Amino acid sequence: MIAIYDLMFTFTNGGFRLAVPYLEIAAGEHVAVAGPSGTGKSTLLNLIAGILVPERGTVTVDFRNIAALPDAARRAFRLQSIGFVFQNFALIDYLTVEDNILTPARIHPVLPLTLALRARARDLAAAVGMADKLARYPARLSQGEQQRVAIARALLMRPRIILADEATGNLDPANKGLILDLLFTQARDMGATVVAVTHDHDLLPRFDRTIDFRSLQGAA
Amino acid sequence: MKLLVLTIALALPTAAQAEPLNVQASNDVLAMFAQRLAGDAATVTMPVPDGIDPATWQPRIAAIAAVQDAGLIVLNGAGYEGWSTRVSLPRARTVDTTHGMDAELIHLAGQSHSHGAGPTHSHDGVAPVVWLDFSLAARQAGAIAAALTRALPDAPVAANLAALQTDLADLDAEAKALGAAMQGQTLLVWQPGYEYFGRAYGIPLREVTFDAAEPPSPAQLAALDAAVADTQARLMLWDAAPPPDTATALAARGIMPVIFTTAANPPEGADVLGMLQANLAALRAALDPA
Amino acid sequence: MTNALFLALAYMRFHRIASAALIMAIALIAAVPVGTRVVLNASENALGTRAAATPLILGARGSSLDLTLAALYFTDAVTVPVTQGDADAVWDSGLAMAIPLHVGFTARALPVVGTAVDYFDFRGLAVAAGRPMAQIGEAVLGAGAAARLGLKPGDTLVTDAQNLFDLAGAYPLELTIAGVFAPNGTADDRAVFVEMKTVWIIAGIGHGHDAVQSVNGQSVVASPAIQQFNRITPENIDTFHLHQNTALLPASAVLVVPYDAKSAAILQGRYLEGDNPLHLIIPATVIEGLLQTLFRIGRILDAVVLIVGAATVTAIALALSLATQLRAGEMQTLFRLGAHRATIAKTIGAQIAIILSLGAVLAATIVIPLAYLSPQIAAMLVAAAP
Numbered sequence: 001m002i003a004i005y006d007l008m009f010t011f012t013n014g015g016f017r018l019a020v021p022y023l024e025i026a027a028g029e030h031v032a033v034a035g036p037s038g039t040g041k042s043t044l045l046n047l048i049a050g051i052l053v054p055e056r057g058t059v060t061v062d063f064r065n066i067a068a069l070p071d072a073a074r075r076a077f078r079l080q081s082i083g084f085v086f087q088n089f090a091l092i093d094y095l096t097v098e099d100n101i102l103t104p105a106r107i108h109p110v111l112p113l114t115l116a117l118r119a120r121a122r123d124l125a126a127a128v129g130m131a132d133k134l135a136r137y138p139a140r141l142s143q144g145e146q147q148r149v150a151i152a153r154a155l156l157m158r159p160r161i162i163l164a165d166e167a168t169g170n171l172d173p174a175n176k177g178l179i180l181d182l183l184f185t186q187a188r189d190m191g192a193t194v195v196a197v198t199h200d201h202d203l204l205p206r207f208d209r210t211i212d213f214r215s216l217q218g219a220a
Numbered sequence: 221m222k223l224l225v226l227t228i229a230l231a232l233p234t235a236a237q238a239e240p241l242n243v244q245a246s247n248d249v250l251a252m253f254a255q256r257l258a259g260d261a262a263t264v265t266m267p268v269p270d271g272i273d274p275a276t277w278q279p280r281i282a283a284i285a286a287v288q289d290a291g292l293i294v295l296n297g298a299g300y301e302g303w304s305t306r307v308s309l310p311r312a313r314t315v316d317t318t319h320g321m322d323a324e325l326i327h328l329a330g331q332s333h334s335h336g337a338g339p340t341h342s343h344d345g346v347a348p349v350v351w352l353d354f355s356l357a358a359r360q361a362g363a364i365a366a367a368l369t370r371a372l373p374d375a376p377v378a379a380n381l382a383a384l385q386t387d388l389a390d391l392d393a394e395a396k397a398l399g400a401a402m403q404g405q406t407l408l409v410w411q412p413g414y415e416y417f418g419r420a421y422g423i424p425l426r427e428v429t430f431d432a433a434e435p436p437s438p439a440q441l442a443a444l445d446a447a448v449a450d451t452q453a454r455l456m457l458w459d460a461a462p463p464p465d466t467a468t469a470l471a472a473r474g475i476m477p478v479i480f481t482t483a484a485n486p487p488e489g490a491d492v493l494g495m496l497q498a499n500l501a502a503l504r505a506a507l508d509p510a
Numbered sequence: 511m512t513n514a515l516f517l518a519l520a521y522m523r524f525h526r527i528a529s530a531a532l533i534m535a536i537a538l539i540a541a542v543p544v545g546t547r548v549v550l551n552a553s554e555n556a557l558g559t560r561a562a563a564t565p566l567i568l569g570a571r572g573s574s575l576d577l578t579l580a581a582l583y584f585t586d587a588v589t590v591p592v593t594q595g596d597a598d599a600v601w602d603s604g605l606a607m608a609i610p611l612h613v614g615f616t617a618r619a620l621p622v623v624g625t626a627v628d629y630f631d632f633r634g635l636a637v638a639a640g641r642p643m644a645q646i647g648e649a650v651l652g653a654g655a656a657a658r659l660g661l662k663p664g665d666t667l668v669t670d671a672q673n674l675f676d677l678a679g680a681y682p683l684e685l686t687i688a689g690v691f692a693p694n695g696t697a698d699d700r701a702v703f704v705e706m707k708t709v710w711i712i713a714g715i716g717h718g719h720d721a722v723q724s725v726n727g728q729s730v731v732a733s734p735a736i737q738q739f740n741r742i743t744p745e746n747i748d749t750f751h752l753h754q755n756t757a758l759l760p761a762s763a764v765l766v767v768p769y770d771a772k773s774a775a776i777l778q779g780r781y782l783e784g785d786n787p788l789h790l791i792i793p794a795t796v797i798e799g800l801l802q803t804l805f806r807i808g809r810i811l812d813a814v815v816l817i818v819g820a821a822t823v824t825a826i827a828l829a830l831s832l833a834t835q836l837r838a839g840e841m842q843t844l845f846r847l848g849a850h851r852a853t854i855a856k857t858i859g860a861q862i863a864i865i866l867s868l869g870a871v872l873a874a875t876i877v878i879p880l881a882y883l884s885p886q887i888a889a890m891l892v893a894a895a896p
Contacts (some may be wrong), residue, residue: 240592278748281644281645284643284644284645285644288627288642288644305707306645306707306747306750307645307646308626308627308642308643308644308645308646308648308705308749309627309643310626310628310631311601311626311628312607312628312631313606313628313631317646319602320602485532489657
């Protein structure tokens with residue numbers, strides 16, 4: 001379960017402030033955070049992932065205050081518990097599809113890259129429909145294919161929370177729904193919570209709940 | 221400790237028994253000099269095969285290579301070794317025993333002759349048989365001794381030289397006595413090779429060329445008669461016994477052949493010094509038959 | 511660390527051209543100054559060693575450097591010759607061994623060196639095939655000369671014509687190869703050694719005849735139809751003769767090897783006077799002066815290499831820095847995925863370490879063989895004719 005209390009975050013240039021009095025997301029829930037661009041939705045995801053630290057308030061995941069953890073602990077939490085899907089896919093251009101999926105394992109400080117993990121990467125590739133393109137580099141993939149790979153990467157470590165930041169923003173209409181359904185299917189299989197930032201209203205009905213970001217900040 | 225002593229004991233005889241110096245001499249006289257001077261410290265050999273006159277020997281490549289390999293090469297010089305002008309010899313390991321004797325060398329008019337059955341040739345320029353002047357032979361021995369002293373600093377070369385020069389001095393004294401006894405008598409000689417002997421001991425020489433194996437020709441006999449008429453000579457020096465017909469012709473003219481060898485190429489194992497002594501004894505006997 | 515290496519190698523494999531260029535640049539910036547210094551040191555050693563092994567050189571008074579280079583490296587730099595008689599005078603003094611040298615002729619562009627067999631004993635040249643020269647018309651090749659010409663004992667070699675239109679002068683002579691020396695890493699390896707008498711025949715001072723006539727069995731008159739030979743054979747070898755007194759015949763230089771220090775001092779005193787047309791030089795001193803000049807040039811070269819090297823290192827560092835900046839997005843992704851700072855640093859560090867290591871290894875593959883071959887390279891450089 002994700003719970004945010006009295007969260008305050010000010011951007012370094014001082015021009016923008018994010019304030020979330022209260023937010024609670026149940027475990028396994030698929031939640032969309034909707035709102036106009038530039039209002040801080042991605043920042044909210046970064047705070048949940050522990051990438052950013054609020055100047056005030058708590059961000060608890062399963063009753064553990066992530067915001068209070070030191071940097072190394074937050075990175076470890078992120079590596080083990082968070083699966084992040086980015087708008088621009090953020091694949092590493094010099095790694096193949098298979099190695100991109102295995103990236104979380106390669107950057108893990110202690111976890112060895114076992115045969116089981118390699119098998120899981122291949123299984124995830126198959127699940128996202130990329131089994132026949134394991135040796136390809138991202139430059140030779142379509143945007144939809146790249147996002148599939150990004151999803152597989154996000155799922156490698158069996159995260160409890162999947163954060164998707166405009167995961168379908170760069171996709172054509174045909175692929176948007178397919179990708180989202182794929183994400184939900186995999187998350188449901190793992191029992192993972194999904195928090196997805198989107199400004200695409202056509203996709204909102206697919207989520208369990210939609211949080212209006214402006215209202216979230218205004219609730220008191 | 222025992223191993224150390226054993227090692228030293230085994231090494232010592234090896235150190236004492238150094239390899240003898242390989243000396244190559246161009247004729248037996250020089251070989252005798254070198255062997256007497258070096259003693260056991262050298263092995264002296266002649267590269268000239270048996271039966272070949274050293275003065276006319278033309279070595280093949282293999283023989284030249286063997287000479288080049290020698291620790292010391294002893295040459296007569298004075299044009300004796302005609303082959304030396306076209307071969308490559310290491311000067312540092314070569315001693316020309318007549319080097320520096322330019323003033324004493326006898327220059328010839330270039331007459332053709334042969335040594336025994338050898339090819340006809342001429343020693344253009346210089347008479348080579350220097351050692352029959354025993355004072356010059358002593359200087360040749362001295363040159364060899366100087367070279368051997370450099371090559372064998374531990375050998376008793378100086379002492380050996382003194383002994384050899386004593387023997388050569390004895391020969392010189394005997395030859396001088398013979399020269400005095402001849403009182404200006406002319407000696408006939410059958411071919412060149414006795415120039416230094418004649419000059420050193422005041423004995424006029426007259427060459428009447430004969431063949432060592434062939435009977436005398438009428439021209440040769442006529443030259444003999446003319447020589448006898450001019451000089452009243454009654455002795456003729458020969459390297460070996462003259463052919464029978466020649467001996468008969470000499471006897472008919474009252475000329476006694478005297479065996480007087482240059483000793484440059486004697487039979488195997490011959491005593492070279494003894495041969496030189498025998499030369500003088502034979503001449504002495506011929507002068508004083510009684 | 512394994513994963514960091516994997517990522518680094520994957521990056522380099524993907525950007526193989528840029529990576530190879532960086533590796534090559536690093537290798538060259540390391541290998542070029544080290545390699546040139548190695549060869550320069552070897553050259554200095556070779557020059558110094560050969561000079562030190564040659565006690566004295568006698569030559570016509572003039573440039574000591576030209577005389578030294580001619581005597582040690584067979585360059586055709588001596589314009590005024592000495593004579594065989596000058597060498598004989600040293601022998602006759604009883605103070606030293608005198609080895610004449612004649613340079614100036616070539617055979618297929620390699621120097622023909624006229625000398626005595628004493629030279630081979632002096633330089634410690636051992637025959638690897640065949641034998642030393644035994645008579646006129648024979649030659650012994652240095653190991654490098656034999657390899658370059660593809661010749662072995664029994665083969666023949668014709669000397670080069672000096673002047674196409676020199677009708678009365680030197681003419682080519684066919685030499686018979688008697689032997690080949692073992693390599694000794696000096697200028698001797700590139701030489702064609704012949705007897706002094708042979709080189710005088712090449713110079714036209716001596717020659718042979720095919721037919722002579724005798725008149726009345728006494729004087730010898732050469733037939734007008736005689737042919738001057740350019741080949742010495744067993745049939746004509748005895749006809750070869752010199753037209754001058756040997757003592758007057760030319761040599762380029764004479765190597766003088768005194769028997770002891772006192773003899774050396776006496777000899778040097780004899781040739782000290784300025785009006786003596788000959789001088790006796792110490793090649794080690796001459797070469798030392800040359801090396802000092804080379805050393806000064808070497809220092810300038812070092813400074814240039816240092817400046818260029820610093821510029822290149824700066825450029826390489828800039829390239830690596832820019833490459834790292836280009837990977838900012840990748841690093842940000844890894845950070846957001848949860849990579850520790852150390853992991854990100856190791857990934858970048860591994861790439862730099864691999865590039866530097868491969869550059870060093872490549873530099874070593876250039877420098878190590880160069881160092882191993884430097885004596886031979888130095889010998890070729892110092893022995894190359896100008």
